[in-house]
Amino acid sequence: MNADRALARWLAGHHAFFLLLQGIILAHRRVEEALADGDEIAARRALAQATRMLEGSAAAMLFAGDMPAECYVVVRESMTPPNVPHKFSGLWSVDHRAMIDGLRPLRALAEGLAGPLRAEWDAWKDALDRTYAAHACVCEHFVGDGPSLAMQPGTGQCARSALQNLEAFRQRTLALVETRRS
Amino acid sequence: MRHSAVPGISKLLLPIPQRLTPRSVGCDDDALAIEPLTRFLANGLKDSEAIERWLAAHPPIIAELLSVTESEPLTPRQKIYDRYFNVERHGGSAASVAYAVGQVMSELAREFQLGSGLGQQDLHRLIDGLSAVLETVSEC
Numbered sequence: 001m002n003a004d005r006a007l008a009r010w011l012a013g014h015h016a017f018f019l020l021l022q023g024i025i026l027a028h029r030r031v032e033e034a035l036a037d038g039d040e041i042a043a044r045r046a047l048a049q050a051t052r053m054l055e056g057s058a059a060a061m062l063f064a065g066d067m068p069a070e071c072y073v074v075v076r077e078s079m080t081p082p083n084v085p086h087k088f089s090g091l092w093s094v095d096h097r098a099m100i101d102g103l104r105p106l107r108a109l110a111e112g113l114a115g116p117l118r119a120e121w122d123a124w125k126d127a128l129d130r131t132y133a134a135h136a137c138v139c140e141h142f143v144g145d146g147p148s149l150a151m152q153p154g155t156g157q158c159a160r161s162a163l164q165n166l167e168a169f170r171q172r173t174l175a176l177v178e179t180r181r182s
Numbered sequence: 183m184r185h186s187a188v189p190g191i192s193k194l195l196l197p198i199p200q201r202l203t204p205r206s207v208g209c210d211d212d213a214l215a216i217e218p219l220t221r222f223l224a225n226g227l228k229d230s231e232a233i234e235r236w237l238a239a240h241p242p243i244i245a246e247l248l249s250v251t252e253s254e255p256l257t258p259r260q261k262i263y264d265r266y267f268n269v270e271r272h273g274g275s276a277a278s279v280a281y282a283v284g285q286v287m288s289e290l291a292r293e294f295q296l297g298s299g300l301g302q303q304d305l306h307r308l309i310d311g312l313s314a315v316l317e318t319v320s321e322c
Binding site: 005008009011012015016019020022023026027030046049050052053054055056057058059060062063066 | 282283285286289290292293296298299300304305307308309310311312313314315317318319321
């Protein structure tokens with residue numbers, strides 16, 4: 001695989017990823033509406049769809065990173081200044097922020113869920129966890145314990161590795177949807 | 183997803199729905215009608231100058247973009263994609279999302295033909311996830 005092919009692969013995976021991410025955001029809003037309305041059937045359906053899209057986004061990430069580690073050099077270069085703004089990171093993207101914001105109202109609505117709806121909720125939360133795990137897997141393959149894109153030299157950021165950064169995001173995100181069982 | 187310094191990969195390849203700004207922009211104006219989108223796709227604007235002319239003819243779109251992109255400038259082509267392939271601001275238009283899914287699937291198919299180490303299970307998850315996108319949007 002040459003540099004052009006590697007970049008094309010990275011783009012293809014991310015095109016799919018961003019499309020899935022927007023679907024996930026919409027599905028989360030439908031979960032919120034359904035839970036607020038007490039519509040269990042609609043909530044379960046929207047959760048199941050969100051789960052499928054989260055699983056798909058994890059696969060999209062694995063697909064994007066489906067290249068030899070040495071090819072990642074050109075991919076990483078495409079995501080550093082001047083090609084992108086300083087501190088660029090997918091974790092700070094508008095889309096990711098929108099997804100996180102969409103999670104915040106869900107916890108209160110999902111407290112005390114039980115039965116099939118609870119099972120659907122748990123499956124969705126596991127899928128959310130796996131999506132971050134897929135990100136970490138790709139990151140580890142290419143960057144190891146190196147710094148993230150947002151923490152390149154000269155940015156004044158603490159020297160947290162890309163993996164540590166992802167793990168922190170994972171924990172914060174899952175904490176947003178941690179609920180009590182009935 | 184911006185211009186790259188890498189030779190040969192200087193342009194965005196696909197219309198990517200992204201830069202979603204939830205609930206920040208209304209979608210009840212005429213500019214969101216499906217007809218301009220259809221015309222844009224049919225004409226298939228290729229070069230940046232033509233895209234800029236197209237954008238200049240649609241000032242409300244520029245105004246919207248300013249409100250959502252802030253300090254992050256988009257390429258002319260991205261501006262159009264941002265305008266027409268944004269699920270939220272497009273009111274969940276099944277047509278626009280179906281087009282975007284089709285484009286993504288086409289690109290994935292091409293990549294798969296070139297060879298992929300993605301396992302069968304992950305391949306299924308990827309395709310099924312994209313199907314779920316269509317389902318979700320069609321139910322909005």
